Amino acid sequence: MIFFILTLALPVFLIIYGIVLPVKNYKPSPSSSITPAGSNDTAGIGSVRLDDPQLANVKKIIQKENEKAFQQNRLTLAEKDSIYMVLDVPDSLLILEIKGVTVKKTRILKLEISNRFALISHENMLPWIAEPFTLEHDLSTIPKSPIVVKQAPKDTIEAAKMSSKPAPPDSTNVFYTLYFNRNLVLEIEQIDPLEAGATEKVENYRKIKRNESTRSVFQMLKKPQQTDQPMLIKLVVSEVEARAIYRAVPTKSRLILKL
Numbered sequence: 001m002i003f004f005i006l007t008l009a010l011p012v013f014l015i016i017y018g019i020v021l022p023v024k025n026y027k028p029s030p031s032s033s034i035t036p037a038g039s040n041d042t043a044g045i046g047s048v049r050l051d052d053p054q055l056a057n058v059k060k061i062i063q064k065e066n067e068k069a070f071q072q073n074r075l076t077l078a079e080k081d082s083i084y085m086v087l088d089v090p091d092s093l094l095i096l097e098i099k100g101v102t103v104k105k106t107r108i109l110k111l112e113i114s115n116r117f118a119l120i121s122h123e124n125m126l127p128w129i130a131e132p133f134t135l136e137h138d139l140s141t142i143p144k145s146p147i148v149v150k151q152a153p154k155d156t157i158e159a160a161k162m163s164s165k166p167a168p169p170d171s172t173n174v175f176y177t178l179y180f181n182r183n184l185v186l187e188i189e190q191i192d193p194l195e196a197g198a199t200e201k202v203e204n205y206r207k208i209k210r211n212e213s214t215r216s217v218f219q220m221l222k223k224p225q226q227t228d229q230p231m232l233i234k235l236v237v238s239e240v241e242a243r244a245i246y247r248a249v250p251t252k253s254r255l256i257l258k259l
Contacts, residue, residue, distance in 0.1 A: 062122050066259055069130045073256040074100060077132055084132065084254040085245075087186070087233070089113065094235060096248055106245060109191050110236035117231065117259070125259070132254040133180035139208060140176035140246060141201040173202045174242040177209070180255060185230040188246070190239035 050058065077084045078100035086095040092111055096104040117125070138144075172195045178186040194202060237245075 070258045073132050082250055086256045088258045106241045108235050112234040114232040129257050132256050133184050135253045136179050138178050141205045174239050175205050176246055183231050185232045187234040188242055190242050191236050192239040
């Protein structure tokens with residue numbers, strides 16, 4: 001009986017201490033200086049039961065506030081000369097824009113969003129999305145800018161003998177992660193089956209991601225009150241689209257998140 005109790009107690013303890021408490025106390029952007037108009041320190045204290053019409057009005061207000069933040073971000077980045085990304089979660093679209101003009105629109109075939117988004121109050125979520133996100137670094141199975149090395153011919157005769165065919169593409173297995181500021185993490189991968197004989201980079205990529213996940217769990221166990229856990233969104237698109245997006249976005253690209 002004691003063994004049975006201990007066997008059940010350990011998983012329950014790990015779930016509560018490592019998942020429930022961190023999520024409950026998590027705020028996506030504790031360092032954000034933006035505060036929604038009319039908010040105060042007492043927001044969220046207590047609870048109010050709303051009837052259906054009131055609940056519908058609250059949802060409309062939240063939607064309009066999110067839309068306002070989204071459009072303000074677009075206006076801000078439209079003044080820049082660089083390509084930026086727009087992730088439209090409701091419509092499952094990943095868009096590349098410059099100066100407010102769409103240059104590429106990709107349909108997201110599968111989208112997974114972290115449960116933390118649903119657990120964070122609107123008062124905390126709104127300031128988090130009220131500014132464009134900035135890409136800090138990335139992890140990928142393909143190079144950002146492919147380089148083909150060729151040996152220069154000695155003369156015109158040797159040049160004529162050289163093949164004029166384009167170099168074969170690098171690994172067609174496209175998996176990458178974009179790490180933005182304010183803990184936003186965007187994982188993008190191809191829906192196409194893995195190409196046989198070209199999976200080594202994918203295996204290394206997945207190993208790094210597993211190590212990241214393990215470190216995250218140990219960090220939560222060590223400090224359940226931490227506020228820097230990643231807000232993860234996973235996108236699945238075609239291999240061609242995934243490659244094009246990764247090659248097109250600048251190194252320090254900006255992203256607008258529409259929820």
